[in-house]
Amino acid sequence: MSGRPRGGHSAMVGRGGFQGPRRQDPVSVYVAPTGVPCPKQEVTKAEDAQLKQLQSARQADSAKFPHRPGYGTRGDGVTLWANFFEMVAPTNLVFHRYAVTVVEPRIVNGQREEKKVVGKKLEQVFRLILECQELRDYRNDIVTDFKAQLVSRIALGAEALEAFRPLRIPYRAELEDDARVDAPLLEVSIAPVGPLAVSDLIEYLTSTNVAGTFNKQPILQALNIFLGHYTKQCPGQVTVGHRSFPLAPQSNEVGQLQAGLIAVRGFFSSIRVATSRILVNVNVTHAAFYNPIALAQSMNAFGKDDKGRLQSFLKRVRVRATHLKPKKNKAGQIIPVIKTIFGLANTADGQHKEKDNLHPPPQVAYFGAGPRDVKFWKEDTSDSKSKGESSMKTQKSSASSSRGSYISVAAHFQVTYGMQTHPDFPVVNVGTSAKPSYLPAEVCTIVPGQISHAKLSPAQTDGMIRFAVRRPTVNAQSIDQDGPTAVGLSPHIDGGVSRFGVNVGNNMITVPGRILNSPEVQYSTPKGMQRADVGSGSWNMVTRNKVPLRFNVAPPLQSWHAIVLHFGNMRDPIPASEHASLAAAFDQALRNIGINATRRAPWQTIRMANRDDRALANVMEKLPPQHSIVMIILPTSEKWLYDRIKSYGDKGIGLHTVCVLGEKLKKSDPQTMANVAHKFNLKHHGVNQKLGDAKLGFISKGTTMIVGIDVTHPSPGSVATAPSVAGMVASVDAQLGQWPADLRIQSEARQESVSKLDVMLRTRLDLWFKKNKRLPQNILVYRDGVADTQYDMVLQEELPLLRKACSGLYGKNEGPPNFTIVVVGKRHHARFFPTKLDAKVTDPKNGNPRNGTVVDRHVTEARHWDFFLQSHAAIQGTARPAHYFVVLDEIFPKVFPKEQLPQGFSSHADLLEELTHNLCYVFGRATKAVSLCTPVYYAHLVCERARCYLSQYYTMAQPGQAVPQAPTDAAVRVHDRIKDDMFYI
Numbered sequence: 009m010s011g012r013p014r015g016g017h018s019a020m021v022g023r024g025g026f027q028g029p030r031r032q033d034p035v036s037v038y039v040a041p042t043g044v045p046c047p048k049q050e051v052t053k054a055e056d057a058q059l060k061q062l063q064s065a066r067q068a069d070s071a072k073f074p075h076r077p078g079y080g081t082r083g084d085g086v087t088l089w090a091n092f093f094e095m096v097a098p099t100n101l102v103f104h105r106y107a108v109t110v111v112e113p114r115i116v117n118g119q120r121e122e123k124k125v126v127g128k129k130l131e132q133v134f135r136l137i138l139e140c141q142e143l144r145d146y147r148n149d150i151v152t153d154f155k156a157q158l159v160s161r162i163a164l165g166a167e168a169l170e171a172f173r174p175l176r177i178p179y180r181a182e183l184e185d186d187a188r189v190d191a192p193l194l195e196v197s198i199a200p201v202g203p204l205a206v207s208d209l210i211e212y213l214t215s216t217n218v219a220g221t222f223n224k225q226p227i228l229q230a231l232n233i234f235l236g237h238y239t240k241q242c243p244g245q246v247t248v249g250h251r252s253f254p255l256a257p258q259s260n261e262v263g264q265l266q267a268g269l270i271a272v273r274g275f276f277s278s279i280r281v282a283t284s285r286i287l288v289n290v291n292v293t294h295a296a297f298y299n300p301i302a303l304a305q306s307m308n309a310f311g312k313d314d315k316g317r318l319q320s321f322l323k324r325v326r327v328r329a330t331h332l333k334p335k336k337n338k339a340g341q342i343i344p345v346i347k348t349i350f351g352l353a354n355t356a357d358g359q360h361k362e363k364d365n366l367h368p369p370p371q372v373a374y375f376g377a378g379p380r381d382v383k384f385w386k387e388d389t390s391d392s393k394s395k396g397e398s399s400m401k402t403q404k405s406s407a408s409s410s411r412g413s414y415i416s417v418a419a420h421f422q423v424t425y426g427m428q429t430h431p432d433f434p435v436v437n438v439g440t441s442a443k444p445s446y447l448p449a450e451v452c453t454i455v456p457g458q459i460s461h462a463k464l465s466p467a468q469t470d471g472m473i474r475f476a477v478r479r480p481t482v483n484a485q486s487i488d489q490d491g492p493t494a495v496g497l498s499p500h501i502d503g504g505v506s507r508f509g510v511n512v513g514n515n516m517i518t519v520p521g522r523i524l525n526s527p528e529v530q531y532s533t534p535k536g537m538q539r540a541d542v543g544s545g546s547w548n549m550v551t552r553n554k555v556p557l558r559f560n561v562a563p564p565l566q567s568w569h570a571i572v573l574h575f576g577n578m579r580d581p582i583p584a585s586e587h588a589s590l591a592a593a594f595d596q597a598l599r600n601i602g603i604n605a606t607r608r609a610p611w612q613t614i615r616m617a618n619r620d621d622r623a624l625a626n627v628m629e630k631l632p633p634q635h636s637i638v639m640i641i642l643p644t645s646e647k648w649l650y651d652r653i654k655s656y657g658d659k660g661i662g663l664h665t666v667c668v669l670g671e672k673l674k675k676s677d678p679q680t681m682a683n684v685a686h687k688f689n690l691k692h693h694g695v696n697q698k699l700g701d702a703k704l705g706f707i708s709k710g711t712t713m714i715v716g717i718d719v720t721h722p723s724p725g726s727v728a729t730a731p732s733v734a735g736m737v738a739s740v741d742a743q744l745g746q747w748p749a750d751l752r753i754q755s756e757a758r759q760e761s762v763s764k765l766d767v768m769l770r771t772r773l774d775l776w777f778k779k780n781k782r783l784p785q786n787i788l789v790y791r792d793g794v795a796d797t798q799y800d801m802v803l804q805e806e807l808p809l810l811r812k813a814c815s816g817l818y819g820k821n822e823g824p825p826n827f828t829i830v831v832v833g834k835r836h837h838a839r840f841f842p843t844k845l846d847a848k849v850t851d852p853k854n855g856n857p858r859n860g861t862v863v864d865r866h867v868t869e870a871r872h873w874d875f876f877l878q879s880h881a882a883i884q885g886t887a888r889p890a891h892y893f894v895v896l897d898e899i900f901p902k903v904f905p906k907e908q909l910p911q912g913f914s915s916h917a918d919l920l921e922e923l924t925h926n927l928c929y930v931f932g933r934a935t936k937a938v939s940l941c942t943p944v945y946y947a948h949l950v951c952e953r954a955r956c957y958l959s960q961y962y963t964m965a966q967p968g969q970a971v972p973q974a975p976t977d978a979a980v981r982v983h984d985r986i987k988d989d990m991f992y993i
Contacts, residue, residue: 035479035845035850035851035852035853035854035855036479036481036845036855037480037481037841037842037843037844037845037850037855038089038480038481038484038485038488038841038843039843040488040515040516042514042515044087044089044518044843045515045518046087046518047087047517047518047519047520047866048517048866050284051282051283051284051285051865051866052520052865052866054214054216054283054284054870055079055283055284055865055866055870057216058215058216058283058870058871059076059078059079059870060216061216061217062075062076062870062871063077063078071221071871072799072800072803072895073799073803073872073873073893073894073895073896074873074894074895074896074897075870075871075872075873076868076870076871076872076873076874076917077873077900077915077916077917078914078915078916078917078918079864079865079915079917080522080862080864080875080914080915080917080918080921081522081914081915081918082522082524082912082913082914082918082921082922083522083523083524083525083860083862084522084523084848084849085520085521085522086520086521086522086523086842086844086849086857086861087518087519087520087521087843087844088518088519088520088521088840088841088842088843088857088861088863089484089488089516089517089518089519089840089841089842089843090516090517090518090519090838090839090840090841090863090866090867091289091290091291091484091487091516091837091838091839091840091841092280092282092287092288092289092290092516092517092838092867093287093288093290093492093497093512093513093515093516093517094285094286094287094288094512094513094517095279095285095286095287095288095505095510095511095512095513096286096510096511096512097206097210097286097508097509097510098206098508098509098510099206099207099210100207101161101205101206101207101508101509101510102161102203102204102205102206103159103160103161103203103204103205103206103227103230103231103234104159104160104161104162104163104164104200104202104203105157105158105159105200105201105202105203105204105226105230106157106158106159106160106164106198106199106200106201107156107157107198107199107200107201108134108137108152108156108157108158108196108197108198109174109196109197109199110124110125110130110133110194110195110196110197111123111124111125111194111195112124112125112192112193112194112195113193113195122195125194128326129179130154130155131154131155131240132179132181132182133177133179133194133196134152134154134155135154135182135241136177136179136180137152137158137177137196138150138152140175140177142167142168142171142172142175143164143168145165145168146160146162146164146168148507149161149162151233151234151237152233152237152240153233153236153237153240154240154241157201157233158198159230159233159234161508163200163203164198164200169198169199169200172196172197172198173197174195174196174197175195175196175197175198176193176194176195176196177193177194177195177196178191178192178193178194179191179192179193179194181343181346183337183341183342183343183344184337184343185337185338204226204227204230206227206231208222208227209222209224209227209228209281209286210286212224213281213282213283213284213285213286213869214283214284224281225797228279228281231279231286232250232278232279234505234508235277235278235279235288235495235496235505236250236277237496238495238496238501238503238504238505239252239277239494239495239496241503242496242503243255244256245274245494246456246457246459248295248459250276250277250278251274251275251276251293251295252274252275252276252277252494252495253272253273253274253295253297253457253459254272254274254494255456255457256456257272257273261273261274263471263472263474263475264299264471265296265464265468265471265472265475266309266467266468266471267309267310267311267465267467267468268298268299268301268306268307268309268310268321269296269297269298269299269460269464269468270296270297270298270299271294271295271296271297271471271472271475271476272294272295272296272297273292273293273294273475273476274292274293274294274295274494275290275291275292275293275487275490275491275494275495276289276290276291276292276293276837277289277290277291277491277495277497278837280867281869282866282867282868282869283866283868283869283870287517287867288495288497288512289837289838290487290491290492290495290497290516290837291487291491291837291838291839292478292483292486292487292491292886293837294472294475294476295459295460296459296460296464296468296472297456297457297458297459297460298325298454298458298459298460299454300453300454300455300456300457300458301453301454302449302450302452302453302454303322303327303436303449303450303452303453303454304430304433304449304450304452306322306454307322307433307434307449312432312433312434315352315375315376315434318352318376318434319351319352319376320462320725321462322349322351322352322436323349323350323351324348324349324350325348325349325454325455325458326346326347326348326349326454326455326458327346327347327348327349327436327438327447327452327453327454327455328344328345328346328347328452328453328454328455329344329345329346329347329447329451329452330451330452330453331421331425331427331451332345344455346455347438347445347447347452348438349436349437349438350436350437350438350439350440350441350444351436351437351441352375352376352434352435352436352437353370353372353375353376353377353382353434353435353436353437353444353446354372354375354376354437354441355372355373355374355375356441357369357370357372357437357441357444358370358441358442358443358444368385370382370383370384370385370444370446371383371384371414376434377434377435378418378429378430378431378432378433378434378435379416379417379418379421379429379430379431379433379435379448380416380417380418380429380431381416381431382416382417382435382446383414383415383416383417384414384415384417384420384444384446385412385413385414386412386413386414386415386420387411387412388411388412388413417429417435417446417447417448418431418448421448421451427450427451429448429450430448430449430450433448433449433450434449435447435448435449436448436449436452461724462723462724462725463723463724463725466645466647476885477884477885478885478886479854479855479885479886480839480841480842480854480855480856480885480886480887481841481855483839483841483886484516484841487516487839488515488516492512497512498512499511499512517866517867518843519840519863519865519866519867520863520865520866521840521857521861521862521863522861522862522863523848523849523857523858523860523861523862524860524861524862524921524922524925525860526542526543526545526859526860526929526937527542527699527700527703527925527926527929528542528699528700528702528703529542529547529697529698529699529929530560530697530698530699530700531549531557531558531559531560531697531698532557532558532559532560532602533555533556533557533558538551538555538557539551539700540557540697540935542929544851544853544858544859544881545859545860545879545880545881545936545937546881546935546936546937547935547936548935549601549682549935556600558600558601558602559601559602559603559689559694559695559696559697560694560695560696560697560698560743560745561689561693561694561695561743561745562601562602562603562604562689562694563692563693563694564603564604564605564606565598565603565604565605565606565636565637565688565692566606566634566636567606567632567634567635567636568605568635568636568637568638568639568688569609569612569631569635569637569638569639570591570594570611570612570638570639570640570641571611571612571613571614571624571627571638571639571640571641572584572587572611572612572613572614572641572670573614573615573616573624573640573641573642573643574613574614574615574616574643575615575616575643575644575649576616576617576618578643578644579643580643580670581641581642581643581669581670581671581674582641582670582673582674584613586674587610587611587613588610590611590673590674590676591610591611593676593681594673594681594684597678597681597682597685598681598685598688601682601685601689602689603685603688603689603694605688611641612627614627619648624640624653625656628656628657628661628663629661631661631663633985635663636664636691636692637663637664637665637666637688637691637692638657638663638664638665638666639665639666639667639668639684639688640653640665640666640667640668641668641669641670641673642667642668642669642670643670644669645669647959648959650667650956651955651956651957651959653665653667654667654953654956654957655956655957655959658953658957658982658983658986658991659957659981659982659983660983661983662982662983662984662985662986663983663985663986664691664692664986664989664991666684666687666688666691668680668684682935683933683934686932686933686934687933687993689932690745690746690932690933690990690993691986691989691990691991691993692989693746693989694745695743695745695746695932696745696932697745697929697930697932697935698743698744698745698930699744699926699929699930703922703926704742704744704923704926705910705919705922705923706786706903706904707742707744707923708742709742710741710742710780711784711785711786712784712785712786712787712788712899713738713739713740713772713773713776713784713786713787713788714738714739714744714787714788714789714790714927714943715736715737715738715739715769715772715787715788715789715790715943716736716737716738716747716789716790716792716941716942716943716944716945716946716947717734717735717736717762717765717789717790717791717792717947718734718735718792718793718944718947718948718950718951719732719733719734719735719754719760719762719792719793719951720732720733720735720951720952720954720955721757721758722757722758722961722962723962725963726961726962726963727960727961727963727971727972728971729961729971729972729973729974729975730757730958730961730962731753731754731757731958731961731974731975732753732754732756732757732758732759733751733752733753733754733951733954733955733958733980734751734752734754734762734763734764734765734768734951735749735750735751735947735948735950735951735954736749736750736762736765736768736769736772736947736950737749737943737946737947737950738769738772738775738776738943739943740775740776740779740780741776741779741780744927744930744942745930745932746990747942747943747946747990748772748775748987748988748989748990749946749947749950749990749991749992750768750771750772751950751951751953751954751977751980751981751982752764752767752768752977752980753975753976753977753979753980760793760794760795760798760801761801761805761806762806762809764809765806765809765810765813766809766810766812766813767813768813769787769809769810769813769814770813770817773813773814773817775988783817783818783822783825784825785822785825785826786825786826786827786828786899786903787810787825787826787827787828788828788830788899789810789827789828789829789830790830790832790941790943790944790947791806791829791830791831791832791944792831792832792833792834792940792944792947792948794831794833795833795835796833796893799831799893799895802829802831802895802896803829803895803896807827807829807896810827811824811827826898826899826902826903827896827898827899828894828896828897828898828899828900829894829895829896830892830893830894830895830920830924831892831893831894831895832890832891832892832940832941832944833890833891833892833893834888834890834891834939834940836891838867838876838889838891839886839887839888839889840857840861840863840876840878840887840889841856841857841886842855842856842857851881851882853881854882854883854884854885856878856881856882856886856887857878857887858881859878859879859880859881859937860878860879860925860937861877861878861889862875862876862877862878862921862925863875863876863889864876864917864921872893872894873893873894873897873917874891874892874893874894875891875892875917875921876889876890876891876892877889877890877892877921877924877925878890878939879924879925879928879937879938879939879940879941880928880936880937880938880939881936881937882939887939888939890939890940890941892920892924894920897916900916900919900920901916904916904919924941925937927941927942927943928940928941928942930942931945931946932990932993933993946990946992949992949993950992952992953991953992954980957979957980958975958979958980960972961975
């Protein structure tokens, strides 16, 4: 298999590694070996033609979402690389789809039952299906998702379909030549779903006829199955969804994450469509995998003493049993014995009362016991299975009716294999709870290519970030030169997309973009309002003219408290001798930034002996009610401590808390103190920075409320009753400085649709009315966390609840408010790269596009209103733009009829793009533009705060631990004293 030639012009040397880019590496831009092509003018013309047709036809009644009102024109033009490859498919290509059902029939109590085949076994069954003689004439024409569908470019004949009504296939494992004698007989059924012509999709993308509808999802699904087949059947790769990773990565494509995990670099690929063409989105991706080492070594790395966490870590991990003599197939390949870990040896193993349960049960001294303390019944018969893991299964007889005795796992391996086992390593169960089968850790090796879905620890997260961070130039080079071969796009490889007559461009496409100007950020000074010096998306609170800037609104802090927390045997975060000087420095920092703070008492020292110590809680409870904020100086960043403080302060007492690490604060760094001051002021009803009225447009009139919505879901390993939580923030006036929040438990876990949206919005409207003595005429909603396949859900399920919240509040004369809903996405793989090394278009610090870069052409559809915006200056790595998609617009046509657009704006598209960009500058916790518009960023933060309150639900469940009852809204209800403040900052 040959790949595309490597190379490319770049100032970067090497292909990246675990440490990320070196500071001394010069900033550069990627240039393909063939140069930088201009964006295709044919695409621009097609976009303009479709847009003209849309505008003349206005919005069709059948359209689900608002049509694009125009393409943006504001900002300086720039040409960018986009990580998309153009795909050209034959116009006569037709995909014939077939639904595949695989079951394992069995007779139970005289009744037929069908067990559904899933997971790795199902993937292997699909390989067996493709090898069937019944499909021998179609092997070069069929692709599959290895889960539920076959897609063929030739319709399967009646004879082939008849053979699968159903076809009985004996299961055989990978590399086995023949099925085993006792192999299960599976029944495979194939039923036609219907053909899909690629020409229909091409006609939809290129036509200027905008009437009618076309459901492109089925053909996109078929195209993605076609695209993903190569990586799924390639023996040297492992696939996870749309991502593929090398099974044996090179050393510079893997990094150590500690605790038994490694980071592996691979590629993402997916079909996307844009006006006039089909595109393949290819991106560098990363994932955490189990380190393919000896199981005992992995246990040591993870920590074998915490048995509950260890079991969660190892559950469903596949291991190769090394103590059995390996077999070989006819090709001389070794057939490994692969087992799946069910869990650690448990006292409940084999105790089930089913009729077919094996007896006598094993004897396990305690959960996670070692080889000496796990015993099983070993038959003493001459014809029993010998030499192997199977002899360690409990037998289907009772101790009183058969010859035999209990033997420990350690003794069995000593007698049978002459092996010594370590008593401290837990025995693993590779059977089930009802029918356990035990192996010591010493005879197991973790199979390569197994992704870990568990939430990473803070240390592992840091390691993953360091591994993933690479300069944009390096990522662009990998995508453009290595990506096509890795995902099967290159014409030089066997089994890729070219075998269906599909051609893919040799290089990433280029697209036109624009760089929006930064807004005017304003602060207060003793002489009036002053503009901050904004450059590259950030600013300082001291201007070039040395003018110190102050918060716009800073209510006096007349009563607050500071606690230096000591914990256990940890070193004091700040010695008592330094309290006075550091307190004075902090007081001065608050005054410098505009906060008039009075300390009622010297900083107080509290010591907690252990996690159960209530010393801190007792002090917080006794603080006078008028205390508005307590700053807690921490000795450690352990999450449990932070969660406890926030939960107790926000919910139990109604006291704002600001946590800061002592090691950072004692350096008296002005930036650290300023960061803390930002939080103080926001929690105390202040307004940090403001935007000039000209940059807020119609928002400055005070008639529009802006809302941010997000939902957080349980992490893998959470307890069974862990809920999803919805969070909502909303502005209270035109200053956009205060964004109080509401939290609600979702009616169902992992449900994306917000179930109590009406109640949440009603509370925000009440606050707006309380502040403004009137209700907002417009409500602009930024909705985070919705996949592109769920846009309909927002309109069908969430919009009615938003309208319901307004019913009964608005009088007949004022009428209901106008809604505009914009879905915000960050979980996409679109990336943009500069094509010129020019400080006007390229960030001089890391080589990303300049902040304010917006792209709404060539990778979008004219029929929809969406755009990509990179509002921030990335600190490191390759910047990820946010994607904004309008699913409803009632505000802009009413506030700005087309003939009344502000000067300099060509369409509503310009208005929304600029407003969204400007909203990224009002994030009150920082002096920089953030990567998501502020309402969405705040909604994300309030959801994270909910995870603090529910930490007992989002941690790994321990064996034998009582599962807490499903929480109600009371679990995330903030105390009445602070619920209308920005408690989550």
